[in-house]
Amino acid sequence: MSLTPEQRITLHGFNNLTKSLSFNMYDICFTKTKEEREAYIEYIDEQYSAERLTSILKNVSxxxxxxxxxxxxxxxxxxxxxxxxxxxxxxVVEVPTESYEESPGPLPDNVVLQLDKSHITVHTYPEFHPNEGISTFRADIDVSTCGEISPLKALNYLIHSFDTDIMIMDYRVRGFTRDINGEKLFIDHDINSIQNYIPDEVKSQYDMIDVNVYPENIFHTKCKLRGFDLNNYLFGYTKDKLSDEEENEITKRLQHEMDEIFYGKNIKH
Incomplete structure (x- = not known):
């Protein structure tokens, strides 16, 4: 149950609930030659180097x-x-009322909220298909917090920090905390979908699917970009350099790759 600051339950000690957000993003590119593929991977490694990723995670902090x-x-x-x-x-300052509401977080400004015993991680995975000309970049980000707030408040900023074709997000509240009488509380805020923490202008750009297990406080949302402009998936040139047949074939391969990632299974052509 979500409570306003005036209605807040007095806890016995620290809020021991652990709230974990896993944010996975995918960027897809068509790289026709080995040279294009190597140039794309070099670009990705530069764009998302450990130094820049550190800056992004510090902003999340x-x-x-x-x-x-x-x-x-x-x-x-x-x-x-x-x-x-x-x-x-x-x-710690007074916790803003908005921390109890389902709404997109900032982009970012200096919000000060309460948490403890927490970590933020990111790992990147550039990879490519051996013969289909598809290169894929994946970034996995995990934000885990203890205390009164949810890492979902950082989701809006994370979405805007990466150029992404597909996003897969998992949010889970684990453990329990106790009120002053010893009664266990297994969640301390209302949530019915991760989508409620994504701005409307972002949601309008994606097809979205939810798979939620409410009794277990597990929430899953995945998003696939709706609009498709082939020029955004070619590295170093534009589609006017392609024949109609090449354009159709490359579009088919890219959309097939995106569908397999989005649905999490191999799909026969």
């Missing part, structure tokens, strides 16, 4: 009101990067 305790970051050879940030409870 600011949004959810955390103090950064430790940063571990690594650029991998031949490709990919990882960043892990350990964070602790930030300076």
């Amino acid at each position: 600011d949004i959810i009101g955390a103090h950064v305790l430790n940063v571990a970051k690594q650029d991998y050879v031949p490709q990919g990067a990882s960043v892990t940030i350990l964070v602790s409870e930030g300076p």
